[in-house]
Amino acid sequence: MRLVFAGTPEPAVPSLRRLAASDHDIAAVITRRDAPLGRKRVLTPSPVAAAAADLGLGVIRADRLDADVSGRIAALAPDLGVIVAYGGLVREPLLSTPAHGWINLHFSLLPRWRGAAPVQHALIAGDERTGASVFQLVPELDAGAVFAERADEVPSDATAGALLASLAHSGADLLLEVIDAIAAGTAVATPQTGEPTYASKLGDADGAVRWSEPRASVLGRIRGVTPEPGAHTTVDGARLKILAARPASPDAPTLAPGAMALHERHVLVGTGSEPIALDSVQPAGKGAMRAADWWRGRRAADPVAGL
Known part of the structure; x- marks a missing residue:
């Protein structure tokens, strides 16, 4: 034809x-x-x-x-x-x-x-x-x-x-x-x-992670908006783009929704249920990097920070 x-x-x-x-x-x-x-x-x-x-x-x-x-x-x-x-x-x-x-x-x-x-x-x-x-x-x-x-x-x-x-x-x-x-x-x-x-077409607001949701929903949103419009949250007043994440290991500590901690060299974030582990992130004005490297380079030395 x-x-x-x-x-x-x-x-x-x-x-x-x-x-x-x-x-x-x-x-x-x-x-x-x-x-x-x-x-x-x-x-x-x-x-x-x-x-x-x-x-x-x-x-x-x-x-x-x-x-x-x-x-x-x-x-x-x-x-x-x-x-x-x-x-x-x-x-x-x-x-x-x-x-x-x-x-x-x-x-x-x-x-x-x-x-x-x-x-x-x-x-x-x-x-x-x-x-x-x-x-x-x-x-x-x-x-x-x-x-x-x-x-x-x-x-x-x-x-x-x-x-x-x-x-x-x-x-x-x-x-x-x-x-x-x-x-x-x-x-x-x-x-x-x-x-x-x-x-409907997604916008930037759809990429904002809602940490109070259960872990499956948080990961679903991160994966659903990757690569566009991109998953993001705010840390220390600056935007942090989340490029890759996965469920945390079963022995991970319990964290409040949006609380962050370094556990066994993995950056964890609490959700409405179990925590997730961040694998790759992109801070504002910088390139993609391993989440653990980003964490070590933060000026704030607190082991746990609210998002």
Whole structure:
């Protein structure tokens, strides 16, 4: 089939590469405009734009699928539109422009976690299973009938970044299977059932660790916001970013929520239940470091400090 592919961040790249290597024809790649990145704010192509250039595919850069962009896509006469984390809405008449409409690869088991940050919310909520779904795009957010899904167990130590990278690759295979089925006329989509939950985009406030919560919830939040927007707390009046943490050993001392101590060369922090151990942190204005090294370099010599 003749496809148009819309995607922007790194998790969309495996799908683009998988489709480019298939028997289908990618008529154009739609991605968001180059964005300023880094301290020098250098205009940088999106990961999808960079991959498309590497594959020799034509790129349409657009932050909104307005009338002009819709007209350019319609002129390509696509059979199917494919979206993987593009970051913009597809509305009529563009929604009905391809002969088979649009399909979307979404990184959750719908209708759970419709929205922008499904993997992050799944970890924060402590979900034991997640996966990827390919569904028919409709005007309502992530509400279309599902062609196929693939479920996976959530590793106990997974971060949002690692889990999303894994789902991006398994989801790419699932996406191609659905496109092949649509081309063959054998694809069947099933309406979603169950109560939807929603995964709004996360902000900096979502990364603030809530030490009064039970340990599982604290670790779920830390992993769910890693690498973005990042887990953080305040120590001695300064922000401390938490890059990696794990459950403390069973013989660790009991600590009040937010209290910190060095125990057997491990930095522990109390939660609403058992303590956690910090493995890697990043103090304000500095690079990443081992938590024990950060602790030894603190000016405050108190063995226990409130966070």
